[in-house]
Each structure stands twice: as C-alpha cells, then as structure tokens.
Amino acid sequence: MGDEVKATHYSGAHRREYRRKVQQCLDVFETMLRQSSFDFERPLTGMEIECNLVDEDYQPAMLNQKVLAAIADPAYQTELGAFNIEFNVPPRPLPGRAALELEADVRASLNAAEAKANEHGAHTVMIGILPTLLPEHLAGGWMSDSARYQALNDSIFTARGEDILIDIGGPERLTLQTESIAPESACTSMQLHLQVSPAKFADNWNAAQVLAGPQLAIGANSPYFFGHQLWAETRIELFTQATDTRPDELKTQGVRPRVWFGERWITSIFDLFEENVRYFPSLLPELSDEDPAKELAEGRTPQLAELRLHNGTIYRWNRPVYDVVDGRPHLRVENRVLPAGPTVLDMMANAAFYYGALRTLSEEERPLWTKMTFAAAQHNFVEAARLGTAARLYWPGLGEVTPDELVLRQLLPMADEGLRRWEVAVEVRDRYLGVIEGRAKTGRTGAVWQVETVHALQDRGMTRPQALAEMLRLYCERMHSNEPVHNWDGP
Template identity: 85%
Template sequence: MGEELKHTSFGPGHRRDYRRKVQLCLDVFETMLAKSSFDFEKPLTGMEIECNLVDAEYQPAMSNSEVLAAIADPAYQTELGAYNIEFNVPPRRLPGRAALDLEADVRASLNAAEAKASTDGAHIVMIGILPTLMPEHLTGSWMSESVRYQALNDSIFTARGEDIMIDIAGPERLSLQTASIAPESACTSMQLHLQVSPADFADNWNAAQVLAGPQLALGANSPFFFGHHLWAETRIELFAQATDTRPDELKTQGVRPRVWFGERWITSIFDLFEENVRYFPSLLPEMSDEDPVAELADGRTPKLSELRLHNGTIYRWNRPVYDVVEGRPHLRVENRVLPAGPTVLDMMANSAFYYGALRALSEEDRPLWTKMSFAAAHANFLEAAQNGMQARLYWPELGEVTPDELVLRQLLPLADEGLRRWEVAAEVRDRYLGVIEGRAKSGRNGAAWQSMTVEALQGRGLSRPDALAEMLRLYCQGMHSNEPVHTWEVPA
C-alpha cells in the first residue's frame, strides 16, 4: 500500500489548494530533470508480490491484520482487501548470480511467512485472482483497516456519482453492479521496478509498453472471477472497471480512465507526469508542509509528496515513479502488467525475461516503437489479456504471430542478450529463460493450467465451486513445489 493518510474526506478547498500544489511540484520536477543529479549509476531492481489468504477449505480468509501481526516483518504490509497482503522484496542489483540468491531469499521469506500465517489458520496463495472468491465474500468487513483505502473508495464513488458496473465478456460473461471498489481487491499482481536515468527513461518506458502484450500472454494467471470463466488474465479488465471514476457520459466524451495503458510514445518521463496532472482530478488531495521550491533552492531534495500521491492514484500499467532515498532522487519504471504466481521460479523467470528484453529493446539503434503504432501495442496488450497463449499479436516485420512464435523466434534471444549486457551469469540466464522457453513451447501458463484443471475436475462430476476449491488445493501444492507451472500435471 502507499503511505497512510490523515483524512478520510476532503472539501472543495482541499482540492483547489492541492491542484495548485501538484502543479508547483510538477514545475519543480521539471527543473530537477534539467539540473539535478539523479541516482542511477548502479541501478537497482525491485519486486512487490501481492498475495491472497485462504483458510483450510481454500476460501478467502479475512484475517490479514492477525496474519501480519504473526509474521511481524515490515516487508509484509496490508493491501486493499482483508484477505490480501503484500510482500515488498528488498531492491537488488542484477549482475552475476544475484537472481539465484534473490530466488532463495524470496522463497525462504514466503515459507517463513506461511509458517507463521498457518498458526492463525491461514495460508498464503500467489495467484492473479483468487478463484474461490465469490460475491458474498466482498460484503461486510472485506476492506483492510486503513484511512487511505476508505478515502480512496469514497473519492472514487464521489467522482462517479453512481454504482460501478462490472461487465466482462468471455466464455462465461459476468455482469454485476457494485457499490464499493471491493472487486478491485481481487486483483493481485507482481510489480517489477527498474531504476533508470532521466535520459534513458523514455526508451525504457516505451520498450516496456511494447513488451506488455507478450508479457501477459506468457504470464496470464487469472481465468476465473466470481465463479465465471472469463479472460486468460481477467485481472486486467476487472481492475480497469472496478476503479473507473467515469459514468457513461464521461466515457462518451473521451475522458481518460484511471487504469490506463496510455495513448502515445513518450520522449521524457515529464510527459507522463504532465499528462497525469492535466487529465486526472485528485482522488486523495492531502497536503504536506513541504515547500518544494525552497527545498530545491536550499540544496535539498524535495519529496514532491503531492505529485507522488497523485501519481499513485493513476494506475498506468507501466507507471513512472519519482522517489527519494537517503537524500538522493531517483526515477523508476514500475511494471504492473503481471499477475502474482504461480511459483517463485515462474515469477523469477518472468522478471528475467522482462529485464533482459527491456534492456535489449531500449538500446536498439532503431527502436521497435518507431516501427509500430502505439495503438498496436495497446491492442496486443488487450488481446493477450483476453486470450493468453492463444492470442494473435502484431509485431513489426513479422505481422500477426502467436506468442510462442514471437517469444521463441524474437524475444528469447533478445532477453538473453539483454541479461548478458546486465552481466547476468550464464547459469542464471539458462535457468530462468529455460522456464520461459518451456512455457512458450508447451503453451501452458497459469491460466491454461487453471482452466484445464477445472474442466477436468468438472468432468469428474464436481460442481464449479468444488472444482475451483480443488483446483486451488492442487495449485497450492504446485506453488510450494517451485516446479514451473508448465510442468504441472492436469488431472485425468
């Protein structure tokens, strides 16, 4: 979660003053990009993993406050739903064998957290959407105890002025109305961070947008929501709809959604922050005491709290991040495309593929985004979310291709070269890109395994709810084995 707030409600004066302060922060940020020294010489990568809690019957366990108290580790924090927690993995560098150490550390931390959670009767699950979650679970005390979350919920509905409509097509269409942002809590992701220089930010962000479609096709892991079989990565559309502040009239007028792919390639990180300020009214207009102009004039690094808070309520799939650590400012690309799970190994493989391909694509002499429209990248993203490994993606010089062909022919060699430029050891490249190769050749990602397993279990005579619970039990076995999902067996 972001930083906690002091207020749950805000008046017109708050919003007016906040708008002025955000604009002031933006002006200072522009000055800093031109004159300040940003920290990027030894770039760090970071990872956040959002998890679900279940009980012994694999149903949602609304007990994150008790579980977090038992874990007693500041790396674990609340998320929106009382059945969610987030694991913030300490930043690391990429070279050498660092990724193998990171994999071992992440597994050890999650196993320790699981052992402590189980004393409260809860178990931790890494998955894009908890398949046993049903509408009745999101009534009553579904939300984590947090001023920030309550204020966010209230602000979204104040802006919207009516209930939110969730309408997702797919093999089993789902349509319902909700009077809270509770469905958003179903969306649990893995977020990848990369520290970059101001000069390299645009190339890295553009490359991340190009990669979003292939990333999703490979990593989809959310085929079920409220018992319905929907998209391969239902989380993408559910998150967009569950936080939409626009009634139909504003959609018709072309007002941008807060969950946003974007609409153009960029030339600077400033483009993204400027769009955020220009297009999106504040949701959480809480003011700090900082005078960013005075801070900068006195030789200190301004926190730009209002700009950062505003940025945190605009949910770009590749989000720009400004942060200050030990008095030094830095910039990050935050990749929010992927779901959590299925295993730590799968997530490490997804990370290696992303960081490697990103490095290679961002450094090409003639960048890929100069050969394709932004609309084509967006279409790839939605096509991959809907159809996973069965998608058809557009790629310059190849035309329309399947994800397996694109990954095996183009992107795996690029990812290997990019990781080599990061000075990642050959054994690390082989381990993680080997998982991506196996997934591409088999066509089996988390979404495919979930769908095939539920179909097989229902074929044995189980009801849909029982099949989902049994699938989740088998999923948890596979998750703890740390064997990649493409090797998991499907019940006969």
C-alpha cells in the first residue's frame, strides 16, 4: 500500500520545504550512484499480488479490515479499496528449483487467507478487475481506512480542480464522471521486482519497456468494468484515467500523466528519478527528520524518504525503486504491467517469462531498443492492452506480428535462454514456459475466457449482471484448481 502519512492537508510553506527536501534527496542519490556500494551481488526477485474480496453472491465485500485481522500476517496489507487486500511475497533468489518452492508457498499462503476470509463470508479473487463491481458499490464506504488514501484522493482532486472523466472505448464504450479516485480501486495487479546493480539498471528498464506489450497481450485478464466489455486489459486505461490530475487544458499543453509509460530510453536510473522530480508536483508532501546529506557524509545510508514517497505517487508501468534493507541500499525494477490471476501457476508462468526474456534482452550486444523507437514500444503496450491476443505488435526484424507468433518464435526461446543464465532448473523452465506456450498456441488468456464465458451464459438467457456473477463463480472454481487458464473449459 505504500508508507502511511500523518496529514491529509498541507500548507504552502510545508510544500515548499518538501520540494527542497526532494531536490536534496535527488542530489544525494546522484552522489550515491557515483560513490556508494549498492547491494546486488545476490539478486533477488519479489512479487506482490493484489486480490479482491467478494461475498457468497460474488459481489464486492467491503471487509478487508476484518479479513486482514483474521489473517494476522504482516505479509498481507490493505489496498485502496475496502474490498482489496495485497499479499507481499518475501523476496528470494531465482536459481535452481526455487520457483517451485515459491509456487507451493504462495498457494499455501493464499489458501490460508481464503480460509480466514471464509470465516467472514468472503472469498478472495485474483483477477485484473472484479467483473461484478458496479457504480453503486463505490458510492460510499468503499475506501480503506487510511490517511494516505484520503490524502491521495484529496490531492488529486485539488490538483485537477474538477471531477474525473472516465471514457474507455471497446465493444461497449463506457463514459462516466467520478468525484473520487474510487475507480482506481478496481485495478488489481501483480508486481514483479528485480534487484539490479546501478550499472545494469538502464538496460533492464529499457528491456522491460520493450517487453511490456507482449507481456500484456499474453497475460490480459481485465475485460469488464462496471458491466461493460471494454479492453482486453481495461486496467491499463482505467488506472491511467482514474488518477489523472490533468484537466483537458493541461492535457492539450502536453503535461505528462502520473500513470506513465515514459517517453524515452534511458542511460541511468537517475534519468527516471530526475524526470519524476522535474515533471511532477508533489501529491503527498510528508516531511521526514532526516538530513540525507549529513547521513551520507557520516558514512550511513540515507533513507531518502521524500524522494521515495514522491516516486511512489508517479505510477510508471516499470517503476524505479530505491530501498534500504539492513543498512544496505539497493535498486529494483518494479514491473507493474500484469493483472492478478488467473491462477498461481499462471502468475508464476508470467513471472518466469518476464525474468527470462528480460535477462536475455538486457544482455544483448546490440540492444533491441536501439533498433526501435520508444514510441513503437508504447504503441505495442497500448495495442496489447486494448486488443490482447488480437493485437498486432511491431518487432525489429519482423515488422508487425501477432502476439502468438512473436511469443512462439522469438520470446519463448529468449525466456528459456535467460532462465538458463539465471541457472533455473530445466524442470522449472519447462513447467512455466510451457504454460506461456499453451496460452500462445490456444490464444486463450484470462480475458478471452471471461468474454467467451459471459457471452455463452447470456446466450442461455442470463442478464449481463447474472452472467458476470456466474462467470466469476466458475472463475473462482478454476482459480483454486491451479489448472492454467488455457486449459479451462467453458460453462
């Protein structure tokens, strides 16, 4: 959920001091990149999984405080919506059979959380957007009890000065006005972290940007919002619009959105933090007592609290992360592209595909991003979100290709080679990349299964709300089976 804040309103003087502190943190960070020893000798991967809570009728259940109290595990935290919880998977290395152990641990933990949720008449669901969520569910009492979320909501609307317009195309276009950031709470994702050295950060971030489109096309799982069939991965456009601090006039001037793909390839992690400071005013100007320059001068590791908090309110799809663990600083690429679900196995497969392809792409002698424009990578990302497996993606040397062809011909071999370089066991590579191969060959993602199932149920005479609830019930049954989505049958 991010760090809690103490206030929901801030004076002008407070904001000016925060801006000064952010700039000071940025200067200290630049010095650290030149001088300091970052922790990367044993790179770790991490995962965050956001879940929804539903009642016995598969409608949103605003029960996260009760469910979290029952789970009583610090790995589980609140998210923006009272029907959301987040599971933070402890970091671990990639080599050997570690991923199989991780899969078993994640399943066991989520099953235990499900049992605790059942005590309160709720179920947990891993899905990109809860398909039964409707406007009336977000009319009141939808937000988690948190000063951070209230301050974020107030700051976004203060900056914007008017209601937010949600306008998303697709087979059944949706247009509405919202007086809060409530629609953002509909977006539930999985986030993948990779710890990297300062020298290798830029190559890994650039490679992650290249992969974002194919990742989405083969992993889409969010076709419905407020009862409308929209994009294959509606979460991307919904999150972009639901936190937009810009009225139309600022959009026309070219002011950048806070949910951002970016606009250029980088040469250092500093490029991203510098852009964040230069382009984006603060939303949560919480001040710490730390003097980062003094900490560094005295041989300690600065927390850079203001810079980290500011960075946490700029929602890049591949976000740079600075963190301190046991007194040692480290850097991470946080991949925020993918939706949650459909199963733990599917999410592990998505992770293996990402980490493997990222390793190979980031180590090429002539990097792929030197052969394509940044705009092409962004276009791939949007098209994949919009159309999923039906998109056409640009790839250097191939031109425009379908996602299945790109994955089967280019990216799966890359992913296998990358995992081999990570010293991942053959059985692990075969298990997870076999799931991606199956998805590419059948064309069946979570989004495709959801749409096919809802249409089949409506053809049998159900209304749209009935079909969405029944689809979600069937989805949950299959989610718990851990059978990958490309093997799921229909209703």
